[in-house]
Amino acid sequence: MENIALAEPTASLSIWALFMQAGWVVKLVMLGLLGASIWTWAIIVDKLIAYARMRISLNRFEQVFWSGQSLEELYRTLADRKTTGMGAIFVAAMREWKKSFEKGAKSPLGLQTRIDKAMDLALTREMEKLEGRLGFLATIGSAAPFIGLFGTVVGIMTSFQAIAASKNTSLSVVAPGIAEALLATAIGLLAAIPAVIAYNKLSSDASKLAVRMEGFSDEFSAILSRQIDEKVVARAA
Amino acid sequence: MRAGLTTSVILHAVALGFGLLSLKAPSAFDVADVESLPVDIVPVSALTQIQEGDKKATMRDKPAPTPTKRPDIVADAQKTGDNSVDTDKPPTPEAKAKPVQSSSAPPPAPTPVEKPREEDVPKPKEAPKPPPATEVAPQPQPNEQVKPDPAKQAEAKPEPVKQPEPTPQKPDAVAEAIAAEQPQQDVQLPDQAPAPDARPKPAPAETAKAPERKDSDKPVKEASSKQASQDKSLDDKISALLNKEKASGGGAKRSSQQASLGGEKNTGGDKLSQNEMDALRQKLGGCWSIPAGVDDAETLKVSVKFHLDPSGQLQDRPQVVKGGAASGPGRTAAESAVRAVQKCAPFNLPSDKYDTWSEIVVNFDPSDMF
Numbered sequence: 045m046e047n048i049a050l051a052e053p054t055a056s057l058s059i060w061a062l063f064m065q066a067g068w069v070v071k072l073v074m075l076g077l078l079g080a081s082i083w084t085w086a087i088i089v090d091k092l093i094a095y096a097r098m099r100i101s102l103n104r105f106e107q108v109f110w111s112g113q114s115l116e117e118l119y120r121t122l123a124d125r126k127t128t129g130m131g132a133i134f135v136a137a138m139r140e141w142k143k144s145f146e147k148g149a150k151s152p153l154g155l156q157t158r159i160d161k162a163m164d165l166a167l168t169r170e171m172e173k174l175e176g177r178l179g180f181l182a183t184i185g186s187a188a189p190f191i192g193l194f195g196t197v198v199g200i201m202t203s204f205q206a207i208a209a210s211k212n213t214s215l216s217v218v219a220p221g222i223a224e225a226l227l228a229t230a231i232g233l234l235a236a237i238p239a240v241i242a243y244n245k246l247s248s249d250a251s252k253l254a255v256r257m258e259g260f261s262d263e264f265s266a267i268l269s270r271q272i273d274e275k276v277v278a279r280a281a
Numbered sequence: 282m283r284a285g286l287t288t289s290v291i292l293h294a295v296a297l298g299f300g301l302l303s304l305k306a307p308s309a310f311d312v313a314d315v316e317s318l319p320v321d322i323v324p325v326s327a328l329t330q331i332q333e334g335d336k337k338a339t340m341r342d343k344p345a346p347t348p349t350k351r352p353d354i355v356a357d358a359q360k361t362g363d364n365s366v367d368t369d370k371p372p373t374p375e376a377k378a379k380p381v382q383s384s385s386a387p388p389p390a391p392t393p394v395e396k397p398r399e400e401d402v403p404k405p406k407e408a409p410k411p412p413p414a415t416e417v418a419p420q421p422q423p424n425e426q427v428k429p430d431p432a433k434q435a436e437a438k439p440e441p442v443k444q445p446e447p448t449p450q451k452p453d454a455v456a457e458a459i460a461a462e463q464p465q466q467d468v469q470l471p472d473q474a475p476a477p478d479a480r481p482k483p484a485p486a487e488t489a490k491a492p493e494r495k496d497s498d499k500p501v502k503e504a505s506s507k508q509a510s511q512d513k514s515l516d517d518k519i520s521a522l523l524n525k526e527k528a529s530g531g532g533a534k535r536s537s538q539q540a541s542l543g544g545e546k547n548t549g550g551d552k553l554s555q556n557e558m559d560a561l562r563q564k565l566g567g568c569w570s571i572p573a574g575v576d577d578a579e580t581l582k583v584s585v586k587f588h589l590d591p592s593g594q595l596q597d598r599p600q601v602v603k604g605g606a607a608s609g610p611g612r613t614a615a616e617s618a619v620r621a622v623q624k625c626a627p628f629n630l631p632s633d634k635y636d637t638w639s640e641i642v643v644n645f646d647p648s649d650m651f
Contacts, residue, residue, distance in 0.1 A: 060301050082286075082293050090285025 062224045067202050073195030073228050077188060081235035084184050087177045088242040095249050098129050098174065102256055105130045109260075129170055129253075130260045136166035137264055156269050163261045170257060174250045178243060185240035192232020199225025325555055334543020345538035553637055557630065561641075564628070569621035571647050572614045581614040583645045585622055591635050593628040602642060618645040 063074060108118065109130070119138040127135050140162040144155045203221020210217060334345060553561070572581060584603035588596040599622040605615030622643065630638050 058301070058305050078293070082289050085289035085292055086286035089288045090282050093284065
């Protein structure tokens, strides 16, 4: 029997060797997935830090807010600083309040609506900051496996073509190409799984923070509404 | 955001570095080396057509069975021939030697050799020779005293019976007379002598033997009626008396050539194998246009004989051996059969079996085709 040249059985099957053996399409897919994974983890780390800070700041602000300190003083200390979360909402509302009274606005009817609007706007901005880039995690979570699969399919296609050209169907010839192609799917899953888990956790965290801030804005709105009414009554009297 | 990105890049670098360093190529599976089984494709004829030979020898063009050793002749063997019973009695030695010595005529010696079983037949014929024939019996005499009687009786009785045959005796007598006178002419005599001897053999041989046993049994019983067990020993003795075979290990087919590859025995070596027969049958069936729709089916069965040369070509016009008729459908059938053979003509058959297919008889039977 003719001695058909088989694929070298000593061919390295380490991950690096597999990557280097792959075709350029598969390499591109792998590199893209690696980048997506890096970005995913960057977002995860960033969001975890941001939410932790936000939670701390909310706690501290609530502590200060309900400590009986006068709102004027609180506003004066916060106005100059960069504020986040409830602080930003509080500052937005107080700014609107101040503007209305400093300029001697006579009718308090529109004031309530204006304050509410300012607070809603601040809340939306805060939520945007919190939830920004979570969509990327969702996209990676759902798309990365498909991208990996694409790389695998292309890799298997090319390896089958190579097998057909070599006219040898022994497993040692077939296996490396398929293993190399499957690496793309593996990387896709590696990127997608943390992304999905993180997205679920972070979005639920964000919604919890949003609920807290909405509650605060409602409460603050109620407080301001009471004060407006008191002032109207005082003026009338 | 920068903090997150840097941590992420560091994390990936660490993970990849760890993976590249620690995750080496997976160790190969331990696959036991399984030797591939050699498979031979063996035609049926390899099993059905075996030449005798040695199973482990190399194949040769010319088959040869295993060389056999001539069995040593055992000087004093207990068992002789196919006997199942061990007898202490040595087989009666051949009578050749003594007559040769006594008569001092070498040529007549071969005749008694052929005769020994029908001792009685030749003995009466030759007037001078009876002594050698009777000498056969006397030898056991020293061994057993009982036997001589039946032996003598047996010899005595046939003698008168065969004496009436005058024709064979005369040539013998004359020949021996001549032999005695002229030793040179003895060369011719043996040729003549066996011929007349051979004729009377078949008939008297049976008749002579039958009375022998009866006669021998009866006197024994009369003489020693006390012991029934003696019969068996007597039978053995008698068989020992009658046994003229030399003690030997039995014969064998001789082959001095070195054995070639083959089986234990021949199983139809040169015949066409079933496959080859089928192929031939199928080929002829394809060439044959069957005569259609006639009621007289018997005449449609045709046997055709034809000869082939080693290349498979027809050597002569196929002959209708059996079946067919001079006219009518029978003739059509016969002609169609002959045409079929001619049409198929060069036949592709194994050339090494030419002896078997140099002449072929094919039976054409339309009823087999429907």
